[in-house]
Amino acid sequence: MRRNVAEYLVERARAEPDRAAVHVPIRGVNPNGASDHRTITFSQLNADSDAIAAGLHSLGVASGMRVALMVPPSPDFFSLTFALLKANAVPVMIDPGMGLKNLGTCLAEAKPEAFIGIAKAHLARRLLGWAKRSVRITVNAGRRRFFCTASLDQCRERGRGSTWEPNDPGAEAAILFTSGSTGVAKGVVYTQGMFLAQIALLKSTYGIEPGEVDLCTFPLFALFGPALGMTCVIPDMNPSRPATIDPRKAAAQIAQFRVTNLFGSPAVIRRLGELKDGAAFGTLRRVISAGAPATAASLERLQSLLPAGVPIFTPYGATEALPVANIGSNEILHETRAMTDAGRGVCVGRPVEGIDVAVVGITEEPIAAWSEELKLPAGTIGEFVVSGPVVSRQYFAKPAATALAKIADPATGHVRHRMGDVGYLDDAGRLWFCGRKSHRVVGPDRTDFTDRVEPIFNRVPGVFRTALVGVNGHPVICVELADGLRNGDWPAILRDLQARAAEFEHTRHITMFLEYPTAFPVDVRHNSKIFREKLAAWAAVALGANWAPVDNSPP
Numbered sequence: 001m002r003r004n005v006a007e008y009l010v011e012r013a014r015a016e017p018d019r020a021a022v023h024v025p026i027r028g029v030n031p032n033g034a035s036d037h038r039t040i041t042f043s044q045l046n047a048d049s050d051a052i053a054a055g056l057h058s059l060g061v062a063s064g065m066r067v068a069l070m071v072p073p074s075p076d077f078f079s080l081t082f083a084l085l086k087a088n089a090v091p092v093m094i095d096p097g098m099g100l101k102n103l104g105t106c107l108a109e110a111k112p113e114a115f116i117g118i119a120k121a122h123l124a125r126r127l128l129g130w131a132k133r134s135v136r137i138t139v140n141a142g143r144r145r146f147f148c149t150a151s152l153d154q155c156r157e158r159g160r161g162s163t164w165e166p167n168d169p170g171a172e173a174a175i176l177f178t179s180g181s182t183g184v185a186k187g188v189v190y191t192q193g194m195f196l197a198q199i200a201l202l203k204s205t206y207g208i209e210p211g212e213v214d215l216c217t218f219p220l221f222a223l224f225g226p227a228l229g230m231t232c233v234i235p236d237m238n239p240s241r242p243a244t245i246d247p248r249k250a251a252a253q254i255a256q257f258r259v260t261n262l263f264g265s266p267a268v269i270r271r272l273g274e275l276k277d278g279a280a281f282g283t284l285r286r287v288i289s290a291g292a293p294a295t296a297a298s299l300e301r302l303q304s305l306l307p308a309g310v311p312i313f314t315p316y317g318a319t320e321a322l323p324v325a326n327i328g329s330n331e332i333l334h335e336t337r338a339m340t341d342a343g344r345g346v347c348v349g350r351p352v353e354g355i356d357v358a359v360v361g362i363t364e365e366p367i368a369a370w371s372e373e374l375k376l377p378a379g380t381i382g383e384f385v386v387s388g389p390v391v392s393r394q395y396f397a398k399p400a401a402t403a404l405a406k407i408a409d410p411a412t413g414h415v416r417h418r419m420g421d422v423g424y425l426d427d428a429g430r431l432w433f434c435g436r437k438s439h440r441v442v443g444p445d446r447t448d449f450t451d452r453v454e455p456i457f458n459r460v461p462g463v464f465r466t467a468l469v470g471v472n473g474h475p476v477i478c479v480e481l482a483d484g485l486r487n488g489d490w491p492a493i494l495r496d497l498q499a500r501a502a503e504f505e506h507t508r509h510i511t512m513f514l515e516y517p518t519a520f521p522v523d524v525r526h527n528s529k530i531f532r533e534k535l536a537a538w539a540a541v542a543l544g545a546n547w548a549p550v551d552n553s554p555p
Contacts, residue, residue: 004169005195006085008227009046012210017043019211020231022075023257029236031248034256037233040075045082045226048075052083052152054159059149060137061114063088064170068107068131070096070117071141073219073234076152080116080141081223085173086164089114093220094177096121097240097524098185100128106177106185107131109397114138119146175396176220178319179523187396188319197354197389198322199227205326205352206286206313212260213283215253217242217268218291233257243267243527251280258283266294267527269302269312278305287312290322292528293346293433293451295458296337299329316348316431320405321391321417324357324384325349325431336430341459343452343504345423345432355388359425360418362437370409370416378427381434381449384419391417422449439532441470446509448475450532456507460500462493467520469536474549476512478535480520490515511549514539 002008012021022045023037040048061067067084069091071077084091092110094103107130114137115125122140124130126147138148145151150158173195175187202208202224210229216222219239225232233253237245242265250272253259260283264272269289284306289299294314303312312329315322327336327349336347351357359382360367360374367374376382385407393415394402407416423434435450450468457466457477464482468475477497481489494513501507516535523529540547 002166002196004085004088004166004192005173005199005227006049006082006164007166008199008229009042009049009082010164010166012226012229013042013046016210017041021045021226022078022232022234024073024075024234025236025253029246029249029252031246031252033252035236035252038075040078042226045075045078048079048156049082049086050162050164051156051159052079053086053164054162055150055155055157056083056087056089056114056139056159058158059114059139059155061087061089064090064172065114066090066092066110066112066175067114067116068092068094068110068112068135070094070115070121072118073222073239076141077219078223078226078232080152082226088167088170090170090172090174092175092177092187094185095179095240095524098177098180099524100124102180102185104128104130106187110175110187111397116152117141122146122148176319179529186398186401188392189394189396190392194390194392195227199224201323201352201354201390203228205315205323206261206288208261212285213257214261214263215250215257215259216262217245217250217264221263221290230261231257233259240524241527243271243522245271247272247275251275254284255280255282260285262287264289265291265528266298267522269294270298273298273301273305275305278307281306281310284310286310289314290317293348294528296332296340300333303329303333314348315352316433317390318419319392321355321386321388321419323352323390324355324386324388324419325351327430340455343456343506345434345449346451346455348423348431348433350428350430351386355386355390357425357431358385358416359383359423360385362422362440366403367407367418370407370411376424378425381422381424383437384421384423384431385416386419387412387414387416391415435468439468441468441473441475443470443473443475448506448510453477453507453510456504457497457500457513460493460496462489463497465520465530467516467530467532467535469532469539471512471536471540471543471547474512474547475510476514476536476539476543477510478514478516478520478539480516512543514542 021042022040026036029035067089111134115135116139140146140148141152169192173192174190177185212230214225214230215233316325317323359376423432441448453468454466464480467478521531521534
């Protein structure tokens, strides 16, 4: 029985030592043909991570030690991550795109004793004082030491020839920080059991087999590639800005390496759908999109480019619990899309194997203990609560946040996680996402939910997307126009928005629509989650401190 995710790499290195584990572009990707890539085999990746693990141990990196890892997607990123897992250290993963200030805050909370990063990360660490009170071992991911304890090459040399043998892992396997898109970023404590359960669920849910090839535009998901026996192709893109991906380059890599699996955020799905044809997609078996609900229009465009029968899956989950539920593009486009457009919410599918989902009443207070009496009946909107082997038990060093998000289950001894998402279960057992709990607009006589309201207005011609926010407890719709449209188009679009609102009972009370002057602010991890808090502040300024909708109803 496996105890450590790194055992998957060892097994793959023994079974297929010469098969490629990672392909990484050497000088960028040619969008019109093949490009030169550096290739690392499974045996090379395994041996390299063995050497680095032993080298880190010689530097003082001990079992259970938290290690900040700030290295971009590369062969070194894979080698270092597996080395840390083999050393039973606890890698601390933080998205660099969240901003320098937030990075510093996360590192101060995690208190890593070791810091491994590229030279730019070490320079920022010194200038900004990141984790200066806790870090005592530093490794520069390069040939030169760069004023660190050692360089990565020196670390390799110290451990060269060492061979790792599986041992009992520590209580913590990693700390993965949330994106902070709906509040303060929190460190989610992962165990080896969680990682192993995720790998098993990904295999069973999507039918992933050893020997497949993955183009992964999200670095953390890429780590599952070697564990799943897939070859990982690293895309030529800024991983912190997935919406800027060049779809032609992605298509060129898919064609060159005969990629079978593609993972991307909704922003990536949208960009790939901009291609003129799907000639490069002939080898794809599936596409997986996560991070936020992908629009039906984006799914439809990309689906038209894929070979017949190739699905686009949109799993539902969070850093704290992934995957939770799953649905495919066929069901979305031919069944649930029409209900979403009518304001029913976004269907995110049925719970995956081994995951239990319940809906409880919406409250901002902690729930100390689980009881079956907390469950709401089907069709009633509440907060999703999930349990299963992929559910994390706590946030690192945040007892108050843990108390708010976790529910002890005395009957099983397990912990249930409150997703912070609101929605309902239908009679078929499907989950319908209605938005984030923190984004609902609570008025004196009704509550509006983002994903029951926004899809209605997103259908208006000339609108790229909308965002429901609250100003003084009243609903306001912020509008981002489609590319190429300007202020002169706004009066006609506004009339269409008002007409659309009047078509549905639950939107007739919405009367205020504001044209946002630029693209909406979105999260850095997926470029898809809208920062509604920022839009709400902007709308409040635009409307004035005492704004309230005018009551035009007859006396």
